[in-house]
Amino acid sequence: TDEIRKWAQDKIEILKQCFGIDDNDAEAQAWRKLEQGCEELFGARADEIVPYLATVLALEMIGEHEQRVKYLDPQALGRQVFLSMRQLFEQLAKRQPVLLLMEDWHWVDQSSVALCEHLLALAGSSGLLFWFVSRADPGEPTARIQAVAGAEPAVPVQQIALTPLAEDQSNLLLANLVG
Numbered sequence: 001t002d003e004i005r006k007w008a009q010d011k012i013e014i015l016k017q018c019f020g021i022d023d024n025d026a027e028a029q030a031w032r033k034l035e036q037g038c039e040e041l042f043g044a045r046a047d048e049i050v051p052y053l054a055t056v057l058a059l060e061m062i063g064e065h066e067q068r069v070k071y072l073d074p075q076a077l078g079r080q081v082f083l084s085m086r087q088l089f090e091q092l093a094k095r096q097p098v099l100l101l102m103e104d105w106h107w108v109d110q111s112s113v114a115l116c117e118h119l120l121a122l123a124g125s126s127g128l129l130f131w132f133v134s135r136a137d138p139g140e141p142t143a144r145i146q147a148v149a150g151a152e153p154a155v156p157v158q159q160i161a162l163t164p165l166a167e168d169q170s171n172l173l174l175a176n177l178v179g
Contacts, residue, residue, distance in 0.1 A: 052084035093126035105134035124154030
């Protein structure tokens with residue numbers, strides 16, 4: 001659906017990197033890489049995960065995969081996507097530590113906040129680490145993530161607040177960036 005695809009734009013790059021999908025890959029190549037990667041991670045359960053990750057990647061549904069998503073309303077499809085993303089990061093973190101770097105968190109959309117809230121509990125039980133980079137804004141969405149992390153005793157939280165640069169430091173930074 002359009003709602004899921006709009007949400008997915010921010011997540012496509014993460015999945016492409018996970019499965020080695022290049023921007024120049026044809027759709028058939030992307031499908032092959034996604035299916036192979038899911039088979040390696042999930043074995044016989046791969047068919048339960050592939051269609052929902054393919055939805056995020058905006059791949060055209062075909063065959064058996066199409067039947068899994070065809071009759072789901074947007075909310076049910078969204079739940080399956082969230083569940084599949086959680087299972088993906090659980091499996092990836094079992095193989096090696098995973099860092100999810102969320103830059104410019106102050107500009108994030110609400111669906112990304114909801115997904116991170118859904119995934120945050122994994123930080124306490126697996127090798128998954130989140131790093132949220134945000135402006136010092138006491139409001140949403142940083143406050144939501146801090147509240148969720150604070151409610152999870154097993155999730156370690158470390159906040160690092162940077163002080164603003166002095167005027168001469170700001171000028172030096174600008175001079176180095178723009179010449």
